[in-house]
Amino acid sequence: MAKPDAESGRKRDAATPRERYRAQVRTEIKDHAWEQIATAGASALSLNAIAKQMGVSGPALYRYFAGRDELITELIRDGYRSLADTLRTAAAGGADLSGLAHALRGWALEDPHRYFLLYGTPVPGYHAPDDTTAISAEIMATLLDACTALTQAAPAAPFAAHLAEHRDWAGDHPAPPAALHxxxxxxxxMHGVLSLELAGHFTGMRFDPAQLFAAELDDLLRGRG
Structure with a gap:
């Protein structure tokens, strides 16, 4: 058996620091991107502006992201992964649908700009690649598991039957129609209440949005949809 080429071995060893450096730079770029989004919104995101903040030329950043859309896609993927991990961890800890709802709210309040990038107004001119849908499907799968546990013997309402015929959004999950509903x-x-709260539409109405969220959740669970 031939011995490994020494030069190839050195190249492999040298690649690890380069990969770490590349990951660090990409993280720094994304951090600046979130700052821009917080200040001016996702539609104003600019790689050239980020490059200026980092003290490098605009073209230098294109070695890390091909353009604005690729950067937005990476931020969206990070957001979906974060929410998927949050809900999966809650479910693994025994959370039922109510527990998942509160985990969702906690995640949303932690970073409203991240929430709105995923669930707010679409960024003009941006179209997410198909693979981002696969990541978001992990989130729905966790919810469908919890919903299935609550609706095993529930009859299917007309809208549930409609959803059963249009269930692409549920992926391969075998949830029955009542669970889909x-x-x-x-x-x-839940997203309706969260979106209004995070956008500040309850400001000045002098009630606790957390209690509204809990009341809507309680009403939903009592009525099972």
Whole structure:
């Protein structure tokens, strides 16, 4: 058996620091991107502006991201992975659908700009690649598991039957129609309250948004969608 080439071995060893450096630079770019989003919104995101903040030329950053859209895609993927991990960890700890709802709210409040990049107004001119849908499907799968546990013997309402015929959003999950209905109701109602709260629409109304969220959740669970 031939011995490994010494030069190849040195190149492999040298690649690890380069990969670490590349990852560090990409992280720094993303940190600056989040700062821009917080200040001016995702539609104003600019690699050239980030390069100026970092003290490098604009073209230098294109070695790390091909353009604005690739950077936005990476931020969206990071966001979906973060939420998927949050819900998966909660479920692994025994959280039911109510527990997942509060985990979702905690995640959203932790970083509203991240939340709105995923679930707010689409960025003008940006189209997410198909593989981002696969990551978001992991989030829905965790919710569908919890919804299925609550609706095993529940009859299917007309809208549930409709969802059963249009279930691409559920991926390969074998959830019954009633669980699909509950998951969709959960998704629309919880995100509805969260979006209004994070956008500041409850400011000045003198009530606690956390209690509204809990009341909507309780109503949803009592009515099972």
């Amino acid at each position: 509950l998951a969709m109701s959960f998704w629309t109602r």
